[in-house]
Amino acid sequence: MYRFKDKINKFFVIGFSFFLGFSVLSLGFSEINRSAFSFLRPIDIFMIGIMLEAITISIGLGYKYHIYRQERDNYNTLLISELKKNDILKDQLNEKLSEKIESHKIAAIHVLHEKQLNELKLTSLLSQMNPHFIFNALNSIKLYIINHEPKIAAYYLNKFSKLIRKILEASSAKEVTLQEELETMDLYMTIENIRFSDEIDFNIKVNEKLNLTSIKLPPLIIQPFLENALWHGLSSKKVIKKFLFLLIN
Numbered sequence: 551m552y553r554f555k556d557k558i559n560k561f562f563v564i565g566f567s568f569f570l571g572f573s574v575l576s577l578g579f580s581e582i583n584r585s586a587f588s589f590l591r592p593i594d595i596f597m598i599g600i601m602l603e604a605i606t607i608s609i610g611l612g613y614k615y616h617i618y619r620q621e622r623d624n625y626n627t628l629l630i631s632e633l634k635k636n637d638i639l640k641d642q643l644n645e646k647l648s649e650k651i652e653s654h655k656i657a658a659i660h661v662l663h664e665k666q667l668n669e670l671k672l673t674s675l676l677s678q679m680n681p682h683f684i685f686n687a688l689n690s691i692k693l694y695i696i697n698h699e700p701k702i703a704a705y706y707l708n709k710f711s712k713l714i715r716k717i718l719e720a721s722s723a724k725e726v727t728l729q730e731e732l733e734t735m736d737l738y739m740t741i742e743n744i745r746f747s748d749e750i751d752f753n754i755k756v757n758e759k760l761n762l763t764s765i766k767l768p769p770l771i772i773q774p775f776l777e778n779a780l781w782h783g784l785s786s787k788k789v790i791k792k793f794l795f796l797l798i799n
Contacts, residue, residue: 568603571599572596615685643663720734
C-alpha cells in the first residue's frame, strides 16, 4: 500500500486501522465476561469498524475525484483564456488583412489560423472526457473496497491513475505515436470492463510490418469508436463472454 504512491494512501491506512482495531476489540469482547456489557455484542463492534472503514475510504475517493475536478477546471480556465486571446488575434489579423495583404496571402493565413483554432478546440475536447466515465469508474473501484477486495481495488486504481495521467498528457500534445495511443486504449478498456463485470475479452491485433513508434495520430482518436462499440454494440448482447477486437493494419 505504501509502494502505491497516491494522495489517498492515508485514507486507506486509516480505514484499514479502523477495521483492524475494531476487529481485535470485538474478539476481545467475545473472550471476556460480558455481563457488564450485555447491551453491546462483539458483532456490533465489528460492524462499527467496517462502517468506519467504508466511510474513510469513501471520503478518500471523493477527495481524489475533487482534486481531479479542480485540475480539470483550472486547465479549462486556461483554455478559455487562450481562446479569447485567439479571438482578439483573429480580429486584429482581419483588420490588417483587409488593408495590406494580397488576396492569395489572405487565403494562406486563413488556412493557418483555422488550423490553429482547430488545434485549440481539439485540446479543449480532450480535457472534457466523459465525467460519467470517471465517476462510474471510481464507484466501481469503491465497491471492491467495500467488499474487502483490496488487491483488486489497488490494481484497478493503479490502472485508473495511469489512464488519467495519459489523458492529461495527451491533452497538451498535438500528436502521439500509435504505440502510446494503443497503450491508452488498453487502460481505457481495462477500466470500462469493470462496469461490464469483466465480461469483455479485449484484444489488439497489429500488423507486424507496422512501426508503431513512427506512426503519428491525434490523441484519443480511437476512444470514441471503442466507446460506441461498447455501449451501442456489446452492451445489448446477452452472452456470457463478449469479444472486442481492435485491428490495426
